[in-house]
Amino acid sequence: ATVDKEVDFANYFCTYAFLYHQKEMLADRVRMDAYFNAVFQNKHHFKGKVVLDVGTGSGILAIWCAQAGARRVYAVEATNMAVHARELAKGNDVGDIVEVIQGSMEEVVLPEKVDVIISEWMGYFLLRESMFDSVICARDRWLKPDGVMYPSHAQMWMAPIRSGIGEKKENDLESAMSDWNNFVEDTESYYGVNMNVLTKQFREEHEKYYLKTSLWCNLHPEQIVGAPVVIKQIDCLTATVDEIRTVSSKFSSSIYVDRTRLSALAGWFDVHFRGNPQNPALNEIELTTAPSVENSTHWGQQVFLLQPALRVNEGDVFETSFSMHRSKENHRLMNVDLTYELKLASGNQVPPCSSKYYVE
Amino acid sequence: ATVDKEVDFANYFCTYAFLYHQKEMLADRVRMDAYFNAVFQNKHHFKGKVVLDVGTGSGILAIWCAQAGARRVYAVEATNMAVHARELAKGNDVGDIVEVIQGSMEEVVLPEKVDVIISEWMGYFLLRESMFDSVICARDRWLKPDGVMYPSHAQMWMAPIRSGIGEKKENDLESAMSDWNNFVEDTESYYGVNMNVLTKQFREEHEKYYLKTSLWCNLHPEQIVGAPVVIKQIDCLTATVDEIRTVSSKFSSSIYVDRTRLSALAGWFDVHFRGNPQNPALNEIELTTAPSVENSTHWGQQVFLLQPALRVNEGDVFETSFSMHRSKENHRLMNVDLTYELKLASGNQVPPCSSKYYVE
Ligand SMILES: Nc1ncnc2c1ncn2[C@@H]1O[C@H](CSCC[C@H](N)C(=O)O)[C@@H](O)[C@H]1O
Numbered sequence: 001a002t003v004d005k006e007v008d009f010a011n012y013f014c015t016y017a018f019l020y021h022q023k024e025m026l027a028d029r030v031r032m033d034a035y036f037n038a039v040f041q042n043k044h045h046f047k048g049k050v051v052l053d054v055g056t057g058s059g060i061l062a063i064w065c066a067q068a069g070a071r072r073v074y075a076v077e078a079t080n081m082a083v084h085a086r087e088l089a090k091g092n093d094v095g096d097i098v099e100v101i102q103g104s105m106e107e108v109v110l111p112e113k114v115d116v117i118i119s120e121w122m123g124y125f126l127l128r129e130s131m132f133d134s135v136i137c138a139r140d141r142w143l144k145p146d147g148v149m150y151p152s153h154a155q156m157w158m159a160p161i162r163s164g165i166g167e168k169k170e171n172d173l174e175s176a177m178s179d180w181n182n183f184v185e186d187t188e189s190y191y192g193v194n195m196n197v198l199t200k201q202f203r204e205e206h207e208k209y210y211l212k213t214s215l216w217c218n219l220h221p222e223q224i225v226g227a228p229v230v231i232k233q234i235d236c237l238t239a240t241v242d243e244i245r246t247v248s249s250k251f252s253s254s255i256y257v258d259r260t261r262l263s264a265l266a267g268w269f270d271v272h273f274r275g276n277p278q279n280p281a282l283n284e285i286e287l288t289t290a291p292s293v294e295n296s297t298h299w300g301q302q303v304f305l306l307q308p309a310l311r312v313n314e315g316d317v318f319e320t321s322f323s324m325h326r327s328k329e330n331h332r333l334m335n336v337d338l339t340y341e342l343k344l345a346s347g348n349q350v351p352p353c354s355s356k357y358y359v360e
Numbered sequence: 361a362t363v364d365k366e367v368d369f370a371n372y373f374c375t376y377a378f379l380y381h382q383k384e385m386l387a388d389r390v391r392m393d394a395y396f397n398a399v400f401q402n403k404h405h406f407k408g409k410v411v412l413d414v415g416t417g418s419g420i421l422a423i424w425c426a427q428a429g430a431r432r433v434y435a436v437e438a439t440n441m442a443v444h445a446r447e448l449a450k451g452n453d454v455g456d457i458v459e460v461i462q463g464s465m466e467e468v469v470l471p472e473k474v475d476v477i478i479s480e481w482m483g484y485f486l487l488r489e490s491m492f493d494s495v496i497c498a499r500d501r502w503l504k505p506d507g508v509m510y511p512s513h514a515q516m517w518m519a520p521i522r523s524g525i526g527e528k529k530e531n532d533l534e535s536a537m538s539d540w541n542n543f544v545e546d547t548e549s550y551y552g553v554n555m556n557v558l559t560k561q562f563r564e565e566h567e568k569y570y571l572k573t574s575l576w577c578n579l580h581p582e583q584i585v586g587a588p589v590v591i592k593q594i595d596c597l598t599a600t601v602d603e604i605r606t607v608s609s610k611f612s613s614s615i616y617v618d619r620t621r622l623s624a625l626a627g628w629f630d631v632h633f634r635g636n637p638q639n640p641a642l643n644e645i646e647l648t649t650a651p652s653v654e655n656s657t658h659w660g661q662q663v664f665l666l667q668p669a670l671r672v673n674e675g676d677v678f679e680t681s682f683s684m685h686r687s688k689e690n691h692r693l694m695n696v697d698l699t700y701e702l703k704l705a706s707g708n709q710v711p712p713c714s715s716k717y718y719v720e
């Protein structure tokens with residue numbers, strides 16, 4: 001189920017129409033370095049070639065491809081940012097190579113097939129925004145049989161972590177509830193209406209907001225308490241929408257920190273620029289959004305709180321069954337089902353828990 | 361031009377589906393007192409009558425009408441908040457009088473005509489959200505010829521004010537620009553792309569955001585430096601959509617503070633509950649959102665910055681030509697054109713200035 005196209009424009013695309021937002025991405029040095037190095041350390045993929053940039057935004061990737069020697073770059077952008085991209089290409093003397101086309105990728109018609117598709121389509125936890133659908137659509141229609149995808153591969157990771165943020169959110173919830181309770185009292189005494197009828201619903205609404213919605217965090221690597229696990233691998237050259245619509249993984253992670261608390265699962269992703277088997281990259285570049293002290297990105301990590309937190313020890317094994325699917329109301333947002341249990345090094349077992357989350 | 365219905369639901373109605381947001385309105389004591397007193401001090405309008413509550417939200421107004429003796433209350437609400445309203449009515453023992461109908465006012469069908477229409481339809485600066493359109497539609501279809509509107513009248517006000525917020529916003533703009541300039545330098549040196557081409561556009565985007573978008577403020581009455589003026593009066597019983605689609609007013613305000621700065625115009629509104637001429641209120645109630653120390657509301661005031669601020673003296677006259685119309689892209693948001701000049705008490709005149717604003 002995709003949302004109405006007009007709604008999608010109003011909600012999803014609107015933010016990308018602001019230079020303010022494009023600048024946030026352009027100022028992400030880890031992201032920029034990865035794409036810059038991927039292009040300029042693999043000029044053989046671009047020299048004299050035809051390139052398609054899916055969602056060009058400010059035009060930055062398209063301009064780099066032109067500077068790396070592309071013969072022609074089609075730069076497709078749905079929002080009015082296309083106007084700025086056109087000026088930026090002109091102002092950087094590649095206006096005759098970069099052709100900015102304003103429109104949605106699903107609908108535009110290119111004059112020719114392309115040798116390379118480049119795109120920065122990754123959302124939080126890789127798949128939020130579902131923009132890779134548009135890249136798949138572009139690939140199936142416009143990439144030559146021997147064409148190359150930039151990036152060529154993507155992976156999703158999860159790991160058990162410790163963090164104080166769960167307590168913070170529980171406190172926020174409790175103070176919202178105590179505020180609500182005062183409000184109920186006041187409304188009864190001033191206006192003769194008993195709002196207590198809605199207390200349960202108010203709590204549910206706020207639990208969803210504070211505890212069940214995955215949190216953006218910029219984690220320190222030392223917050224990871226068990227082995228990170230790859231839960232999904234995507235080959236950008238062959239992946240289908242069916243393959244990414246749902247992500248399911250059963251995995252176990254060995255706790256490697258002794259006497260600690262396991263308070264959440266964190267999710268992140270990396271992408272790789274490897275060219276393709278017939279036409280590999282000279283220098284393979286990786287862009288990772290894993291917890292890092294010096295190389296954090298605007299994507300951060302997505303944190304799924306476990307309630308209550310678990311006490312764990314080195315050697316315990318955390319077993320998870322993870323499943324993520326698109327929200328019915330908005331295909332660009334995700335719902336997550338998690339079931340987990342802890343196998344203690346002692347041989348005992350903590351009974352399984354299940355929980356639902358929203359990636360919004 | 362109204363926006364696509366699905367977009368309207370996604371953007372406009374979505375916030376109202378949260379108890380969090382309804383509670384903000386329910387906790388506004390000035391708002392609540394006004395409607396509460398309007399109903400309970402005029403029970404003759406409700407006793408044994410049929411009432412329609414347009415946009416019932418949590419159901420609060422509908423419940424009060426039932427408590428005041430209404431025979432039947434139709435409570436129409438577009439969002440899922442309707443489910444909560446139904447429970448709240450039940451929980452307050454008026455479930456057999458209040459009939460909650462989930463749907464948009466424009467589309468629902470009532471089993472009978474009504475004696476009273478009550479609604480809290482007012483947005484920032486009265487008309488933002490354009491919800492009064494729905495009340496007009498309800499009135500023309502469902503109100504009996506001798507029916508009563510709650511509220512019965514509405515007015516928009518403007519006044520010249522002094523405030524430091526303009527400087528604050530100018531500083532915010534300048535720091536955004538100096539940040540941008542650093543970013544331009546970095547992008548050139550690290551990535552070989554000259555972003556300076558977009559500096560003008562970046563400034564325009566940020567000027568719009570910081571200086572041209574009206575600001576929500578909770579002003580102190582002493583910030584008003586000239587006589588407040590009514591710029592629009594609405595009789596809720598007779599007003600048409602054509603009458604409120606555009607608000608135009610030429611007005612002058614005498615400065616009554618000596619040696620001060622005129623840095624902005626502020627806009628606010630009030631509504632009155634007067635019943636109707638054949639069937640007047642026993643006690644007329646007023647709900648005002650004017651600057652106030654003790655009785656401020658969640659609506660606050662909307663502030664339109666004048667750049668640069670003007671030095672003014674007692675006896676100067678500030679003449680304004682004000683025009684507000686709906687945004688082409690979204691009929692619930694407004695664009696404002698302002699032309700103003702200052703007639704000095706000395707007889708001199710400061711040349712007129714024009715400016716555009718956005719009420720978003
Ligand atoms: N289906 C689609 N068709 C056209 N543009 C799309 C699209 N889906 C997303 N986009 C655009 O893709 C951009 C993704 S953000 C990346 C921008 C730029 N390539 C950079 O790396 O800095 C946004 O500007 C968004 O508006």
Ligand SMILES: Nc1ncnc2c1ncn2[C@@H]1O[C@H](CSCC[C@H](N)C(=O)O)[C@@H](O)[C@H]1O
Pocket residue numbers: 373376377385386414415416417418419420421436437438439441463464465466479480481491494
């Ligand atoms: N055309 C329409 N049809 C039905 N509901 C509408 C509507 N336009 C606005 N609403 C609803 O009207 C409410 C306005 S807020 C006021 C809520 C409540 N009457 C109170 O006074 O507390 C929102 O809940 C909104 O969803």
